[in-house]
Amino acid sequence: MKDLKPILKKITEIEDLRRIAERKVPRMFYDYVDSGSWTETTYRSNETDFDRIKLRQRVLVDMDNRSLATQMIGESVKMPVAIAPTGFTGMMWADGEIKAAQAAEKFGVPFSLSTMSICSIEDVAENTSAPFWFQLYVMRDQGFMANLIQRAKDANCSALILTADLQVMGQRHKDIKNGLSAPPKPTLANIINLMTKPQWCMNMLGTKRHNFGNIVGHAKGVEDLSSLSSWTAEQFDPRLSWDDVARIKDAWGGKLIIKGIMEPEDAIMAARSGADALVVSNHGGRQLDGALSSISALSDIVQAVHAENSDIEVWLDSGIRSGQDVLKAISLGAKGTMIGRAFLYGLGAYGEDGVRRALELIYNECDISMAFCGHTDINNVTDDILVKGTYENLKIPNY
Numbered sequence: 001m002k003d004l005k006p007i008l009k010k011i012t013e014i015e016d017l018r019r020i021a022e023r024k025v026p027r028m029f030y031d032y033v034d035s036g037s038w039t040e041t042t043y044r045s046n047e048t049d050f051d052r053i054k055l056r057q058r059v060l061v062d063m064d065n066r067s068l069a070t071q072m073i074g075e076s077v078k079m080p081v082a083i084a085p086t087g088f089t090g091m092m093w094a095d096g097e098i099k100a101a102q103a104a105e106k107f108g109v110p111f112s113l114s115t116m117s118i119c120s121i122e123d124v125a126e127n128t129s130a131p132f133w134f135q136l137y138v139m140r141d142q143g144f145m146a147n148l149i150q151r152a153k154d155a156n157c158s159a160l161i162l163t164a165d166l167q168v169m170g171q172r173h174k175d176i177k178n179g180l181s182a183p184p185k186p187t188l189a190n191i192i193n194l195m196t197k198p199q200w201c202m203n204m205l206g207t208k209r210h211n212f213g214n215i216v217g218h219a220k221g222v223e224d225l226s227s228l229s230s231w232t233a234e235q236f237d238p239r240l241s242w243d244d245v246a247r248i249k250d251a252w253g254g255k256l257i258i259k260g261i262m263e264p265e266d267a268i269m270a271a272r273s274g275a276d277a278l279v280v281s282n283h284g285g286r287q288l289d290g291a292l293s294s295i296s297a298l299s300d301i302v303q304a305v306h307a308e309n310s311d312i313e314v315w316l317d318s319g320i321r322s323g324q325d326v327l328k329a330i331s332l333g334a335k336g337t338m339i340g341r342a343f344l345y346g347l348g349a350y351g352e353d354g355v356r357r358a359l360e361l362i363y364n365e366c367d368i369s370m371a372f373c374g375h376t377d378i379n380n381v382t383d384d385i386l387v388k389g390t391y392e393n394l395k396i397p398n399y
Contacts, residue, residue, distance in 0.1 A: 004350060008357045014321045014342045017358055021092070021348030024200060027193050028178035029091040033344045036285035037170035042293065043285025046319030049293040049394055053328045054387040058374030066367055066376045072336040073159060073255050073276045073313060078108030079363050080330055080378060084317055084338035085135030085161060090118025091182050092348040094203035098127045100347055103355035105130040112161055112338070115148065118182060120213030121155045131158035133257070137166060138244060139235040144219045149251050159276070160252045162245065165260030167238045170287040183210040245273045259317065262297050264304035271310035281317035284340055294318035295329065296394035302333030323365025331383050332391065
């Protein structure tokens with residue numbers, strides 16, 4: 001096997017991994033990752049709003065013995081970053097969820113598995129030793145929901161992530177135009193595109209996992225791709241409410257994370273629900289286009305939770321592409337962060353090695369930037385590292 005170490009050393013930012021993944025991954029799966037809903041304005045602002053926040057450089061302070069180590073819902077982590085749950089991950093690289101989970105375990109950060117993963121809960125559990133988190137989409141089929149939760153318990157998952165912002169699906173133009181499916185349908189356009197991705201094809205030939213492992217064969221009436229597509233269109237439950245959160249929390253009985261909070265009112269409800277953490281997230285700009293960026297919504301949500309005197313942890317997801325982004329989120333009150341596209345680019349580029357490199361890049365940049373800002377412990381970072389006036393008015397458009 002080719003030694004990737006010299007190649008990986010030359011990769012210095014997540015953007016490098018993105019460009020490589022774009023070349024290696026079939027168009028429909030790359031576009032699924034690298035796109036937002038409608039005009040993609042929120043998708044873009046998730047990144048650009050981070051750029052508007054400026055850091056204060058401090059000098060002649062002791063920068064020795066730095067640490068990014070902290071905890072997220074009581075679990076020790078090497079840095080305040082978890083891998084977010086993402087659908088179709090196993091289509092970016094063969095057995096992608098397993099590869100990403102293994103990279104996360106070795107690095108020392110949590111891994112989250114999506115309901116809409118290619119590898120099943122059991123697949124990931126059998127190929128890792130560290131407990132992982134499972135993300136739940138709420139379906140109409142209550143029997144299937146109960147079975148999913150039980151399977152997560154049986155796999156020793158240490159937390160359940162309830163996604164709150166996908167009661168209905170945002171329209172993503174590229175997915176419609178590409179005819180997104182897993183595996184790809186054998187159309188002429190797909191065949192021509194796959195012929196330009198030989199490594200991806202060879203990797204996929206070496207695995208049996210080509211469909212949605214948590215659903216096919218487990219959900220009633222879903223045995224193949226054709227039935228799955230109609231089933232998912234019918235099953236996502238638009239009636240999801242806070243009453244359902246209480247029911248799910250009771251059925252799960254363990255640590256609960258609510259993902260998709262963008263307004264203080266909903267943050268207060270999450271705090272009152274008894275959840276252990278909430279994730280400020282607009283689903284990577286893939287749901288409501290025209291919504292605020294996640295980083296611009298963070299401060300108000302942190303303040304609302306503090307006003308409730310709640311010990312619920314506030315995390316941030318959507319837009320993080322660097323260690324500086326992580327540092328800025330922590331400085332504005334986030335206890336942790338989640339990365340989606342950043343690890344998926346690494347996965348699509350080099351599999352497990354690419355995910356590890358993505359984590360290394362984020363860690364190193366966060367560590368060095370924290371030192372330049374005069375801190376040696378991520379747990380002591382506050383908004384004193386930020387230039388006043390560059391973060392208070394993030395909700396004002398930057399025309």
